[in-house]
Amino acid sequence: MKATGIVRRIDDLGRVVIPKEIRRTLRIKEGDPLEIFTDKEGEIILKKYSPISELSDFAQEYADSIYQSTKHPVCITDTDNVIAVAGVAKKDLIDKPISQDLEKYLEEKKTVMLGTGKDKGPIKISEGQDFTITSQVIVPIISRGDTIGSVVIFTKETGETVTEVEAKIAETAAAFLGKQMEE
Template sequence: MKSTGIVRRIDELGRLVIPKELRKTLRIKDGDPLEIYANKDELVLRKYSPVLTVGVYAQAIADGIQGVTEKTCLITDGDAVIYVSDGKYKEMTGQALSEDMDRILRERKCVILNKSDGANIISIVKGNEVEVENQIIVPMISEGDCYGSIILLDKDKTSRFSSGDVKLLQLGSSFLTAQFA
């Protein structure tokens, strides 16, 4: 394990302060769940992602949505792209989400973007602009917390996403968040 050279004392209530620099580097935000476990004589803190715990379901949902819509489906957690249903965009898997995506997840709102309506397509990951004409982003919310999103992408200039497409992604989101418990 990599040593950072930072030593912290635990207070009388068992609390430990994680320095702001480390939280920023590791993208740990206030309220983020951390998994704590012991490994020999070490105490390990690891970011916890419920989306990763239901990976098989996430993959099945993304593939199912792609099968029904014939569009590319992505599953993200709060930090990165977890699964991509289409081989064309596989390089996005594991890449960190962009600031625009972070903002959308914080707002916890469904977003439909169609270029034909004059909308600007949102960059999903940092430094990787994907040329698409239409985009839907549906957050995965469980017990008031946003754990990630389901995204649908379309390159077809003649088509537009509708509220029915949003409902399909919301169904997938509801199913995945039900598996978190």
């Protein structure tokens, strides 16, 4: 564990303020849920809670199914990281932070098709991504009115583009995963 040199006191209601610099670095916003862990040495560990990560095995099976049907790579994300990948090497995306561009599209809470000639060019899914995307559809996963992740279907080959069919498949997947989180 890395020390920050920052010390905070507990107030009379048992609260501790997480410094702005740490919240910014860890992408923690007001209202974000945090999980609390303790260890044997008496340390308290706070981790940003991702409700959709509970479905990561299911999300992986869903991504595999979409890839088998469309033959286009697929990834499913929470609001911070890629949690499921099919059609590209997992090491390229899995558990990597999503890009700031993808985060901005998720905030809009609407389906976006990029690189199809109708809109802007495609964006990186993850900042560390080292392959080129030629087109993509990005669909936010919404549960109880909040964006909790995304389904992204994309193409990598020159001349290939996603179509309205892939958009509908991604929208169906996102709606289904969102409903799973409401139960």
